[in-house]
Amino acid sequence: MGWACKSAEEEPAKLHISSMEIVWDEEGGEREVSITSNGPWTIAVSDDWLSVTPLSGQGSQCLSITVLANTSSEGREAAITLRAGSLHRTIKAKQLAGESFPAYYIPADQTDMRQISSLELAGEMGVGWNLGNSLEAIGGETAWGNPVVTKQLIDAVKTAGFTAVRIPVAWSKFTDESNFTIDPLWKERVEEVVNYVLDSDMYAIINIHWDGGWMQPTYAAEAAVNARLEAMWIQIALHFRDYDDHLLFAGTNEVMVEGDYGTPKPEYTEVQNGYNQTFVDAIRSTGGRNAHRHLIVQSFNTNIDHAVEFMEMPEDMIADRLMMEVHYYDPFEFALDADSPVSQWGNIADDPTKTAGWGGEAHAVGQFQKMKTHFVDKGIPVIVGEYGAISKTNLEDHSIYRAYYLEKITQTMLDQSLVPFYWDNGHTGNHGFGLFNRKNGHQAYPNLIENLLPNIY
Template sequence: MKNNHFNAFGILLILTLMLGLVSCSEDDEIVPSQDVEFGVSPTSMSFPASGGNSIINVNNNGEWDISTDADWLTFSNQSATQSSKITLTAMANSDTTARTATLMVNGIENSQEIQVTQEGAEPEPVEQEITFAIPPDNTGISDLGSADFADQMIIGWNLGNSLEAVGEEGETSWNNPVVTQRLIDSVKAAGFNAVRIPIAWSKFSDEASFTIEDAWMNRVEEVVNYVISNDMYAIINIHWDGGWMQPTYEEEDYVNQRLDTMWTQIATNFRDYDDHLLFAGTNEVLVEGDYGTPTEEYYTVQNGFNQTFVNSVRSTGGKNAYRYLVVQGFNTNIDHTVNFFEMPEDVDIAENRLMVEVHYYDPYNFALNEDDSVWQWGNDAEDASLTAGWANEDHVDNQFQRMQTNFVDEGVGVILGEYGAIARDVEGHEVYRLDYLQYVTHSAAEHGMVSFYWDNGDIDENGFGIFDRSTGETLYPEVVETIINAAQSAE
């Protein structure tokens, strides 16, 4: 019996020890401490001008702290003895200048810099303080916003290569006859209700003061009246005019002075016309021969030309204080307009009276290039090798959608001041030309743009002319019908 008691006790003792060992191995095991590698993320961050919060992660198993000299930044905690997250808060930046700061995270043996940037605030709009030459007068001027007003111009036509012709012979210098009322009557009868009149104004009675000759001012007014008397809309501009409008810092002051002087004279002369007359400041402004993406210098100076134009016209007062004005994107290129155009400031009483002008001749090899190696266009082209390989229907829609999104949908009217495709003496080409004109015209109207077909009066091969400038006869009735129907079908 004694031996049995001993055996039972021994077994119990052994089981107890075994359970203790099991418990210790599963629950009370001590894991040796391991070093945490020092690290900070992110090492750079940026904030909008309005400020905000951002998280910083600090990995460290010892003491660390964070600091900065920037009084516009605050931390949720500036030190700890272990890995932590910090909330960094940036105050709003009321200055228009962007600012930067450096944060320093210091561990026992390591440190890390964090670079912080914040955008500057948008500058406050500068109210145009203009002294009107005579009191403003809105009689005969619509109170519609520019996009709604533009809708009234259904389809337009360019009186190209006539009043903008430079040379001793004046408007006939570029092989077109003198413009007549009969021609404009024919344009109206064909279905167009707006005419863009490109003009070269540098016919000076005093070249030093840029004083425009009375005879030339009167002749331009005569042609404008041909249009207005037909209850059509007229747009007059300063066109190429010899290329004096170079958008460079070197020429900036000179060009702005000349623009101001010339537009003050033009606007004063036409001040009593109602809203059937629109002014367009310039044309395809670029540094002569440079068709690439503009530098900051180029587009900044050109945007300034638009502002000078608006200020000059408004300052003449009367109906010009309210008149609808057309300003241009750089080189009237859609990409450059979307990327670099800045809307001029306007006087308060002329709210939303500005329109934006672009041109469209894509693809160049089909629309303008006189080399007949490219004469087919569109998704239905029979031979891809005879196309430009780009700028088909999708490209038209995408480009015009960008103008709609950035301007029309914001209430700003858009003028497609020039577009078209040259005639070619190539069998089968006319079908593709008609397809092109139909699609571009219709898409422009669908996207809220008013298009003006470019007509240079040249009715031969490689020309754009669709009317006989001497008789007014329609020489390309299919082209005219295609354009008119395409515009009207989108209403």
């Protein structure tokens, strides 16, 4: 009896795979698996959170297996089944549990969010201006004496040479106070003003301002404030989530224990640092472009010395997207105290009895150098969110020194790579900070604007 060789077509089917089990972390990604076969094969996948390419083929090939990010708090498993004739093999696909995301979360989106650090972005902001005493007015937009904000006013600010606008906001206009539901009409009004700024090709910053003083940094208030702060910022962040990186969020304002201007207790700074963390976490929890948005956090009472001594920057899920904010009104007697007879400031002062005796030009240089050394030089930009000097038209020589003060303070900030935002409260008379007529946008103090913007004029 003779023997005959079997043809290739009669060779038994073969099906081997390089891995029988693959484990992904929560971020997912792509892996490759090798198939060794001598015939046609097909693939079936048990779940739609992973995909395989190709799903059929002939002979030996490599498979590409792609797994999506796991946003569930539980791990998951799926089966990838390969069949070749009567043979079948199964790959077990496993993925670790991911972070549990809230229902309002959407995946991070970097569309129109430039790949630049906060330090780089701060370098583009130039000199900023505050829309003070308007949207943060308790009782309504016009309750503190200013007219309704118009596009004409914001365009005038742009024309003057400012390149960024800080918009203080009181958000506690609730339709349901029990869960801090912000009135949709108020969110739309704030958005309208934000669009005035962005449409004028300027940067815009919105915050939660004083807002009635509910943000006290004490252990007794901590839990309630954190709950309210989180609820409000999530709503704000969701409303503005689709805006690009020309819109920034600033978590708070001058957080302090009301009436206590001394060195803060450890309790106060610990709680206030926690408020900054709550703010950052709330914004990032909304995903989308907010996952990449530049955020601004504040030192205790936005004080420079307290920033250096007590500030702890919050943790963030993305690197280089945080800025620091402080304010500057030194010396108080010249810059802020309406009742003080102090009318002179700086190296040009010629009557020591009319100066504060502290807070001169060398003091300003030293304070701003502290911020550069402790923050800017470490990659954290600094916003001086408010500064300025009130008018004292009742003191004959004050206007000369006020103009000199604004020029020197602004330039000293710029020299130390800080971003200045002049405080304008809309009042252009005695004891006011206003630079513009809020009704028509006309410049009330062209000389002061020129001193604030030395590189424009």
